[in-house]
Amino acid sequence: MSAGDEGPCTKERRGPGRPRSVECQTAVLRATAELLDEGRYVEVTMEAIAKRAGVAKQTLYKWWPSRARIVMEAYREKVGGTIRIADTGDFDQDLERLMIETATGLRRSSDGLRGLGAVLAGxxxxxxxxxxxxxxxxxxxxxxxxxxxxxxxxxxKARGELPKDADVELVLDLLYGPIWVRLLVGHAPLDAKFAREVVANVLRGLRAGAPARRSK
Amino acid sequence: MSAGDEGPCTKERRGPGRPRSVECQTAVLRATAELLDEGRYVEVTMEAIAKRAGVAKQTLYKWWPSRARIVMEAYREKVGGTIRIADTGDFDQDLERLMIETATGLRRSSDGLRGLGAVLAGxxxxxxxxxxxxxxxxxxxxxxxxxxxxxxxxxxKARGELPKDADVELVLDLLYGPIWVRLLVGHAPLDAKFAREVVANVLRGLRAGAPARRSK
Amino acid sequence: MSAGDEGPCTKERRGPGRPRSVECQTAVLRATAELLDEGRYVEVTMEAIAKRAGVAKQTLYKWWPSRARIVMEAYREKVGGTIRIADTGDFDQDLERLMIETATGLRRSSDGLRGLGAVLAGxxxxxxxxxxxxxxxxxxxxxxxxxxxxxxxxxxKARGELPKDADVELVLDLLYGPIWVRLLVGHAPLDAKFAREVVANVLRGLRAGAPARRSK
Amino acid sequence: MSAGDEGPCTKERRGPGRPRSVECQTAVLRATAELLDEGRYVEVTMEAIAKRAGVAKQTLYKWWPSRARIVMEAYREKVGGTIRIADTGDFDQDLERLMIETATGLRRSSDGLRGLGAVLAGxxxxxxxxxxxxxxxxxxxxxxxxxxxxxxxxxxKARGELPKDADVELVLDLLYGPIWVRLLVGHAPLDAKFAREVVANVLRGLRAGAPARRSK
DNA sequence: AACTAATCGAGACGGTACGTCTCGTCTTTTT
DNA sequence: AAAAAGACGAGACGTACCGTCTCGATTAGTT
Structure with missing residues (x-):
């Protein structure tokens, strides 16, 4: 991770020059998080972050390559551990819980602007x-x-709850895709019911025999 | 329209004033399409469109509320009829063909920048x-x-090829979602094989009995 | 006066075509006068005049070559006869009265924006x-x-109140110049006292003998 | 200021941050002067200055509130010391020389567009x-x-060359006013002869006894 | 009455400058 | 060396007027 100088004895015989300030980094991330909470993603400009954090723009560019990178880091700090994944052994239940939390966590607020969903969309x-x-x-x-x-x-798969030949990449897109569409377009609610139905449909599809064609 | 034919009335009763110039409109859309073909979406600025089309910026703002709106119109002109939808009576085949065309039509080029997919993503x-x-x-x-x-x-549904109670909105998200994710992230190919698998999985999921839960 | 055809017999052989509308002209001048009264000179744009007068811009350009020309005409209509010049035979008195009226008529209002002075300055x-x-x-x-x-x-001059060889052009500049400077810069009041002093000084200067040089 | 001398203090204690670039400023003023020389005052736009100087528009607006302010500064640089004022003790001669230089310095060129006069008029x-x-x-x-x-x-006044009670403000307007009128209207030449006559008339007026009224 | 010719309101249009915004870089002083 | 501070070039933004250009709707004269 970028900033954390772990130091040997913490002393570490540093050369001349001011050492990188940890406060600086945290100030940036905190400021970014605040701005994300208060306004729209598009308003979170480098300029605004620098001002809010009391940090020079140059410092931002020094440690982060782009605005989005800062947002991602601030975002991770905020929600990193939110979704605890549990592997209870019951895949269906675990998956359903995970997708429900994912979906509802991304739900847009009424004005469609705030929250984690908005950040991800941005x-x-x-x-x-x-x-x-x-x-x-x-x-x-x-x-x-x-x-x-x-x-x-x-x-x-190992427990036989899914066919061995299931294409994982495909499964992931089948699961996340519908959520992304609702996140990005907002044409229908991103709620638990929706998440449940998506999961149910995908799992049924994966488990139904290859002869999916009904007629003929 | 039959032979109503009293002339000015067929033109839907225009008010006074110089009518909107058609050449202007087409020039704008053509210029926009060209710019989209030549460069990246971000480079298609109002300024660039105006310059290329030989049009005043005011004219752009007069008829289109935003850059994106122009792009949408130019885009529609370009691909409006591309995907012909055929209702042959064989739903599975029709749907598969449609989704394959949709997916491959949005496929990103090697540099990930051009084409319809890039425009839609933009x-x-x-x-x-x-x-x-x-x-x-x-x-x-x-x-x-x-x-x-x-x-x-x-x-x-009417022909019994799908359950009567299928939630259409859900079906659409199940179908388009995976394609959007691959379009926007580009982590995996957006090809015919993928489209086929998505369609197959979704249809199997819809047709498999409600008791999808395998175990327990 | 431009438009007013007074004439039954003057007729003057007009060709076919709709004649120039007098209401249009008066509307323009009235609108211009109103705008001059209400706001600053710079706000009296062709666009604003046309809108206020309910007239097409084209019509403005048809009859007047420039905004300023309209303003001049509207201005003249408003103040044409304001300053009555009287040749009472007492030149000093006549001149003083004229210049006082001229000066005070051009006086800027407190906010320095309105009135005849502002129009002239504009x-x-x-x-x-x-x-x-x-x-x-x-x-x-x-x-x-x-x-x-x-x-x-x-x-x-004829009456011997001024030297026969006085350069009229010079006299005029000596009289009007100081007033213009105060009008345009507003560094000192443009009042009757000032006008009186200017007139007095100029007249003394004209009448004092050629040997103006005090010392060698 | 005596020899306080601790260094940074002599530079009037500048804070941190990149200091204003002197090259930038001189480039702007030079560009402006060039544009004034080459074309008409109206053509000296912010855009043109920025382009010519190789400077961002924002930089112009940062340091100068308006186009005219830049022009004034560029103008001053160009003509600051042009008119040397000499107080030789002979007021009449000094004044006459000054006003002649002022007038001829402002003289319009044949096309009425260039030169210091045009700049001042603008x-x-x-x-x-x-x-x-x-x-x-x-x-x-x-x-x-x-x-x-x-x-x-x-x-x-101190030397008795002018009446002690002469209103200086008035004198200035009497002297400069006529020149301004000719500068702004161009109805008559702005030459040395004119300047001489103005000065002569004003001085005669000031020195002639208060009872200027000839008749009555 | 039909035709011709001009006026006029309405408003589209290309053009140009405006003043503002954010970007990413650069140049100082301070720590 | 690493900060804060902030100047700077670049260039798009959306707006305002300019002066010109179609339109359709009058409104006379001329045929």
Missing amino acids: LIADAQNDVELLEEFKTSYFEPRRARVVALVEGA | LIADAQNDVELLEEFKTSYFEPRRARVVALVEGA | LIADAQNDVELLEEFKTSYFEPRRARVVALVEGA | LIADAQNDVELLEEFKTSYFEPRRARVVALVEGA
């Missing part, structure tokens, strides 16, 4: 116009989240 | 920071596309 | 960036006003 | 539509110039 939006950011997003947010589900799925 | 991105635009997007792009699938689904 | 300002307008200004406003003083001066 | 014009600018004009240009004449006049 990040996805930013990433569309910035290839490097998209990479960052994949690495830092997207894949870690999916990795947890992958573990669940592999466990389920 | 629009979705823009819409995240602009409530009105999101509304426009829903009305002008999102819902019309879905309406075609709704028709297919309702036909299938 | 016209002079406009004329600095428009050669043709400057010509118009000279012809339509500047010289007519001066012509009246010229008449007074010539009368005074 | 500034006066601008100031008519901008109260703050007028104030700036007074402070930065108008009053400093007049102050020099005030000094002359006061000297003359």
